[in-house]
Amino acid sequence: xxxxxxxxxxxxxxxxxxxxxxxxxxxxxxxxxxxxxxxxxxxxxxxxxxxxxxxxxxxxxxxxxxxxxxxxxxxxxxxxxxxxxxxxxxxxxxxxxxxxxxxxxxxxxxxxxxxxxxxxxxxxxxxxxxxxxxxxxxxxxxxxxxxxxxxxxxxxxxxxxxxxxxxxxxxxxxxxxxxxxxxxxxxxxxxxxxxxxxxxxxxxxxxxxxxxxxxxxxxxxxxxxxxxxxxxxxxxxxxxxxxxxxxxxxxxxxxxxxxxxxxxxxxxxxxxxxxxxxxxxxxxxxxxxxxxxxxxxxxxxxxxxxxxxxxxxxxxxxxxxxxx
Numbered sequence: 001x002x003x004x005x006x007x008x009x010x011x012x013x014x015x016x017x018x019x020x021x022x023x024x025x026x027x028x029x030x031x032x033x034x035x036x037x038x039x040x041x042x043x044x045x046x047x048x049x050x051x052x053x054x055x056x057x058x059x060x061x062x063x064x065x066x067x068x069x070x071x072x073x074x075x076x077x078x079x080x081x082x083x084x085x086x087x088x089x090x091x092x093x094x095x096x097x098x099x100x101x102x103x104x105x106x107x108x109x110x111x112x113x114x115x116x117x118x119x120x121x122x123x124x125x126x127x128x129x130x131x132x133x134x135x136x137x138x139x140x141x142x143x144x145x146x147x148x149x150x151x152x153x154x155x156x157x158x159x160x161x162x163x164x165x166x167x168x169x170x171x172x173x174x175x176x177x178x179x180x181x182x183x184x185x186x187x188x189x190x191x192x193x194x195x196x197x198x199x200x201x202x203x204x205x206x207x208x209x210x211x212x213x214x215x216x217x218x219x220x221x222x223x224x225x226x227x228x229x230x231x232x233x234x235x236x237x238x239x240x241x242x243x244x245x246x247x248x249x250x251x252x253x254x255x256x257x258x259x260x261x262x263x264x265x266x267x268x269x270x271x272x273x274x275x276x277x278x279x280x281x282x283x284x285x286x287x288x289x290x291x292x293x294x295x296x297x298x299x300x301x302x303x304x305x306x307x308x309x310x311x312x313x314x315x316x317x318x319x320x321x322x323x324x
Contacts, residue, residue: 028088028265032063036092038077040070042189043159044206044289048122048253049093051285055276070186073160073323074098075108078256082115086260088269093122094254096164100308104162104321113309117259118301119269122277123291124252126226127168127204128211129239130219132196140223140242143202147178155181157191157200161323165191167312168225168249169204170319172239175247195219206251207290225249232290252308253291254301266298 033056037049049066057064069077078098084090094116097104102112129140137143147154158166161184173179183200185191188209195203196218203210204225213219223239224230227248239247255273257266276282277293286293296304315321 028268029060029062031089032065033060033088034090035064035066036077036081036090037066037068038070038074038081038092038094038098039068039159039163040185040187040189041068042192042209043187044125044208044251044253045074045093045095046187046189047208047289051282052093052122052255052273052276055279055282056272059272059275072105073162073166073184075102075105075110075112078112078116079108079110081256082110082112082258084258086258086262086265088257088261088265090258091119091269092116092256094118094256096167096252096308096312097160097162099254099256099305101162101164101167101312101316103309103313104316105323107324113305115259116256117261117266118298118305119255119257119266120273120298121294121296121301121304122253122255122273123286123293124250125207125290125292126224126230126250127165128207128214128221128233128236128290129202129204129223129225130195130210130214130221131202132198133218133220134198135201135220137202137220137222140237140239143222144176144178144243147176147180151179152181154202155183155200157183157185157195157203157205159188159191159205160184160186162321164251165203165205167315168251170321171249171315172204172225172244172247174315174319176244192219204249211288211290230290232287252304263298270298 035049035053037046039045053064053066074097081090081092098112131137188205194200214221221236223242224236
């Protein structure tokens with residue numbers, strides 16, 4: 001067989017493979033889609049995964065299920081997704097901790113930057129500083145004064161080491177020159193349970209998971225972590241205007257896929273999710289959750305990942321946040 005014949009066979013094989021891939025994408029989905037929520041139930045990641053699952057299932061006419069795979073601040077679930085086939089049937093709701101603050105973990109056995117890719121940024125929100133309803137802290141100034149007077153004696157909860165909840169709190173410690181005890185959990189859900197029970201004193205939690213407990217009278221909100229007051233909480237001050245000038249930290253969430261997923265399928269999923277996020281029901285739900293969403297492409301999301309990684313790496317280095 002001559003070289004020309006081999007070339008024609010190779011070309012035919014490539015065209016056949018390309019045609020099969022295109023057909024598979026056109027047929028997507030034809031079975032159950034799984035969305036991994038890599039943190040425990042009850043937190044913002046879990047809430048967002050279930051919003052997407054319910055509405056994508058309606059859009060696709062196929063089951064879309066949520067699977068909670070908690071551990072290592074989301075990296076257990078994220079690695080599972082990264083190592084899954086890039087066929088669109090295993091996806092993930094991601095966080096700052098997974099996509100931008102992963103340098104805090106020294107022994108990861110996968111690389112989030114190269115093994116995962118963004119489909120879309122789902123939204124961004126300030127966190128809220130919350131304490132139990134019977135806490136002696138009536139204002140953020142009360143809390144700040146006590147933290148400064150008692151370094152290392154006040155414990156804060158987080159959704160896990162390296163998560164957005166941890167990072168915005170570490171940023172506060174760095175900006176204010178304070179030090180607290182860190183109690184990490186496997187998600188905001190279990191952390192909030194212990195906070196309400198008084199097992200820990202404070203939490204800089206995602207607004208979406210904390211506010212139902214504030215509205216239920218079990219938690220008190222002292223401040224918001226964003227650069228300006230939130231319109232949903234006009235009477236709640238920012239940390240910056242409460243004694244830590246220049247402080248600002250927010251949480252953001254993503255819809256992500258294995259890096260092996262073809263670009264055409266990533267673009268399709270981006271458009272499908274954008275339809276979900278544009279629906280009046282989800283817009284209203286986002287407002288209640290304190291989330292802000294701006295339409296974005298996979299390329300814009302990837303660029304955002306890079307800039308945020310630089311930002312949070314500075315915090316990790318300055319605060320010497322090294323985790324196993």
